Amino acid sequence: MTDGPPLMLNRAFFERKENFLKILQLVFGFINLFTNYWCYPNPHFLYCGERYFTSSQVFQLVVFNGFCLFLTLSMILANIAGAYDAFYKTNPYLLERYLVFLQTFLYTVACITLIVDYENSPYAKAFTVPLISTTFTLLAYVIDTTMQCRRKNPLGH
DSSP states (O other), X not given: OOOOOOOOOOTTGGGSHHHHHHHHHHHHHHHXXXXXXXXXXXXXXXXXXXXXXXXXXXXXXXXXIIHHHHHHHHHXXXXXXXXXXXXXXXXXXXXXXXXXXXXXXXXXXHHHHHHHHHHHSOOOGGGHHHHHHHHHHHHHHHHXXXXXXXXXXXXXX
16 A cells, blocks of 8 residues: 655745735634625625525525635645645646646636626615625735736746
C-alpha cells in the first residue's frame, strides 16, 4: 500500500495577499448567500422574507453562491493543510487560477441576473441589499483575477 505525501499545517498561509483575499471572498460569499436568501427581489412582496420566490433565486443560491462558496472554502482548506506543497506535481496553483476565472465569470452572470430581477420587480429599498453584496463579492473576485493574471509564474512563486 502506498501512502500519499504528508500534509501539514501551512504556517505561511497569512503571508500572501491572495490568501487574505480568499478569506474576504469567503466572508462576502456567506453574506451574499444570506442576503440572496432573505431579501431577493420579487414581484409579490415589497419586503424581505425568508421564502423562495422564483427559480432564479434558487439558481442564485445553489449555482452561484453555494458552488463558489464551496470552491473557495476548498481552496482555503487545501492551502492551510499544505496540499499545494504536497501535491506539487498536479500544479494546484494553475488549478486555483482556473477556478478563480470560473468564479469571476459565475459572479458576473449572477450580478447580471440579479440586475435583471431587480429591474423586473417593483421598487423596494430592501432589494438593493443583495445587489450591493453581489457587487462587492464580484469586486473581490475581479481583484483576485487581476492578481492571478499579473502573476507570471502559474506555480505560485
